[in-house]
Amino acid sequence: MSKVLVSDPIDQAGIDILTQVATVDVKTGLKPAELTAIIGEYDALMIRSGTQVTEEIIQAGTQLKIIGRAGVGVDNVDIPAATRRGIVVVNSPEGNTIAAAEHALAMMLSLSRHIPDANASVKSGEWDRKSFVGVEVYKKTLGVVGLGKIGSHVATVAKAMGMKLLAYDPFISTERAEQLGCQLVEIDLLMQQADYITLHIPKTPQTTHLINATTLAKMKPTARIINCARGGIIDEAALAAAIKSGQIKGAALDVFESEPLGESDLRSLGKEMILTPHLGASTTEAQVNVAIDVAEQIRDVLLGLPARSAVNIPGFGPDVLEELKPYMQLAETLGNLVGQLAGGRVESLTVRLQGELATNKSQPLVVASLKGLLYQALRERVNYVNASIEAKERGIRVIETRDASVRDYAGSLHLEATGTLGTHSVTGALLGDKEIHLTDVDGFPINVPPSKYMLFTLHRDMPGIIGKLGSLLGSFNVNIASMQVGRKIVRGDAVMALSIDDPLPDGILSEIVKVAGIRDAYTVNL
């Protein structure tokens, strides 16, 4: 049975799903060295934001197949290191969207009405109404930095509260911003005009310290900034200085450059600074959502199925995967088959996406073809995560082409592999939407389902050849399950595809090519 380590607090709903397929150990609060020492026993690791999954931990996780982040941000996982090792990294892109958006809105209202400090004051026995006079958000301008899932929900609610909305997000269209009632502007204008600024962007090299002494200096002295996205997007020292000097009015932070927050000037600021300990996703609903979402993906991957929200397999979004699912196996089978026909070292693989597959959305089929191609060399070590990297490292040139005009089947795939021993091609399609059929081998039309053990011959189409081959196989005790010949012209060249019950015994191929009329023979194990 597989073993899963859960190293951060995860809702029981997720654990219940994992226990359907694995032994689950919940060990939270492990030090990096403790995690490194035990990770080698586990097939999967499930985390929240507390565990830092470094390259060292990934290297020690020799059995790891999947790292599941119960949340959105995966900046606590060394994704390049996981990708190199073929470990799929999944997250829950939407499970805590509402929770994080509502936390940012709560921060904005708390800053406006000094709720945390007023509450502390009353609880300490005071009745001070003068110190906590607030401001309204109605008719004020909110600047949303990052108009993705969380930013969009914040914008929608803020609009309903009567706020004017500016947004900065270089990756979304003006139309999308307008749909949300936002005016898309450059960051400088947003910093200058907004009364409240809320950050909803990932932490990347481009966004680290996006808010710094220079950008803070552009804000109005009455403006407040909220960060419920990621620590480090705001330069904390510059922020503390800007509030102390009165350059800006206030800030509310849920996330910090280093977590847990240690010694910091931020703690010494008064009611204009609100701090929460990374609570954006901490609602009952969000924790159930993300735990189920990620646990289901871990379960699926441990069962050999694809994950719907893998962050290190480009293009493998849930909707795309659902649509392509039946074709993924076809692509892998064809890749494996053409790799074996080509033999030797493959130098290039051309993948032609045909018919309804001739769209950008079918790109995962190229990755699946590569996975199949590399299977003979790498076996279980190759997967959707590392297939492209492994191909690149082996110098395999991958050419992707599309031809929507091929209409023999709704969608079909044509793979051509060129290697040190020559060029071979295979085409395949699905019958009845799920049954894989080979429809062409090396340019010869056939129609056979692939089987575990196969033999292909290139021969002259002439009387007696099938009988001779049958007798030869019989003399080696090889049982033929099915056989089909593909030819373009009568008595010209032809291809024979045989399904056999057992692997072809050693030494028989050299006997087969001695049969008069047979030019080449290839054995394939799928």
Ligand SMILES: NC(=O)c1ccc[n+]([C@@H]2O[C@H](COP(=O)([O-])OP(=O)(O)OC[C@H]3O[C@@H](n4cnc5c(N)ncnc54)[C@H](O)[C@@H]3O)[C@@H](O)[C@H]2O)c1
């Ligand atoms: N505090 C919490 O507990 C908590 C909870 C959930 C998510 N988050 C964080 O919130 C952030 C947003 O999450 P989301 O689900 O909305 O992500 P998302 O991917 O849906 O949206 C992010 C948006 O940022 C934009 N963006 C990327 N780089 C940018 C840049 N340089 N400048 C401006 N915009 C840029 C993208 O175009 C996208 O629209 C992430 O950092 C995530 O980790 C925090």
Ligand SMILES: O=C(O)CC[C@@H](O)C(=O)O
């Ligand atoms: O695990 C958490 O509580 C925080 C999650 C949040 O930061 C996220 O990116 O999803």
